[in-house]
Amino acid sequence: MTKSANEILDEIKTTAAEEKQEESHSIDEYLDELNRLVGLEKVKKDVNSLINLVQIRKIREERGISQPAMSLHLVFSGNPGTGKTTVARLLSKIYHEIGLLSKGHLVECDRSSLVGGYVGQTAIKTQDVIQKALGGILFIDEAYSLASSSENDYGQEAINTILKAMEDNRDDLIVIVAGYPALMDNFLNSNPGLESRFNKFIYFDDYDDEQLYEIFMLMADEASLKLDEPAEQYLKEYLKKMYETRSKNFANGRSVRNFFEEVLTAQANRLAPKEDITDEELNTLTYEDFMVGEE
Template identity: 80%
Template sequence: MPVSFECLHELDEFARNFDMTGVKACNELFYTYRFLGKFFLTVDGDLNPDVFEKYSDYIASLEGRLGDYLVEDDGTDCVIPKEFEDKKEEEESHSLEEYLEELNKLIGLEKVKKDVNSLINLVQIRKLREERGITQPPMSLHLVFSGNPGTGKTTVARLLSKIYHEIGLLSKGHLIETDRSGLVGGYVGQTAIKTSGVIDEAMGGILFIDEAYSLASTSENDYGKEAIDTLLKAMEDHRDDLIVIVAGYPALMERFLHSNPGLESRFNKFIYFEDYTEEELYDIFMLMCSEANLSLDGPADEYVRQYFKKMCEHKSDNFANGRAVRNFFEEVITAQANRLAPQKDITDEELNTLTYEDFLVEE
């Protein structure tokens, strides 16, 4: 255990003894460790299964040490004024046609969009048959999203949850994202409680489990199987108002599904997210620039095109796709800031233009 963790654990114990219920310092540190750990695991776009397993075990040990001090990181401490909540609801409420348009406007993902649109059509017709009292065979709507990181899996899942709500298939239409650390506990009995809590939160929407293969560990002391069993039961009990999407690398997802007969029977629809092409990566970068009110001069534009061409020619098996573009974009705008900051008089044009010099940080 880190010394900081033990010290804050003692602080929480002291606070509890004096009825200072608002103090949960160790809990905050736990979520910080969990977030930073996930960031460093994926920052280079290459996920090592052995390192991931060590990370999962370490997070589980911290969670077990927390015990009763663990409070779910649900944002309840942040009070949002009602007027902002109302505005948020207005902004998030769109028609079915608008959600479908948003889906079809996504860069690339042509095969994914075709598969998702076919799935939506199937659901709509099933819903119509159901409303007219026509008998139809049962169908599982749980999905497997396979593909490398940064290929839009979470984005498509979020849109699908809203579309299914508009169709009338889901009562709420929200998306709950989680992974192994959000489902598996550190000691006997904790996993079923954690998994059930996440399922309850996802009721009426879609539960999106990233890196789901990490639940199927071969270790005898691992509680991932308990999470899977709890999940399978909930999928059966609440099949009318809960959809589960499991996501991860293709080869690892195949192994995950074959690890349990219940998984194979419930997840029979697969959507594969291909890596982006160099042109699509360029379009994603330019979209980020447009959203930030940035443009490129001629040499910079040519550099970007060549950069993504080389990236695709030398990409790894676990290529990070959109995440790699996001990291590249953030490095470039940082370089622009470092170039402009020493200047006394900065024009609007300079603020809104990326030059070739800003990309040399990548060399």
């Protein structure tokens, strides 16, 4: 029997609702995912405390108990590749489960997403991004790039639009600004409105060599790869050197990801000419594959 348009539409809605339900997890599951992240001990402690505070405020609100106003907007400062976006995404989901945010999604953006090239364009672009973020968290990476002393720069227009949206939607929008520590301080000091709204800071330390090793091994495990003994020893020494000689803008997990992909390419180049490749060879990274780090 042919289904009517309404029946088909109802099926689509039901399927979408079921998929959304499958994607949702409990607060404890999200917290467990947060606490299982490599390193970030101080971040985990700060985020768990923040979540506890929000939960208690929510209970007080539901019981009609008065409480002082509090800004939940955050500053994430630290080098690239330290898990800032991952933590922000988990926080958006946790806040949704608590009932603080109606949707619990994360919208990532940077200067190019917000600032236009001529008068009037910036406010429109910024508003479009804000509308997408309503009900969740707006995550602005390298937020300091919005602050400029140039008269021809429209970054300040984006900042003013964001500040107004934070006030107009304070019950269903959280903004997290992120970037290098020193540059974030300059950014917040550039506008009194920013200083007053962003008063909670979470600092993301660089990963040490053992944590970088753990990140690499997690990537390998996810790809069903193992390392032979010489490769494993080389990796530990390589990451120790990487950490000890890191620059002030060290890319942390991103550097490990890039190196991992280079090693995979080296393995592929080593195996591709062979005619009969065993599963063992496919699933093993050798010392030879890691020599890319010496090139």
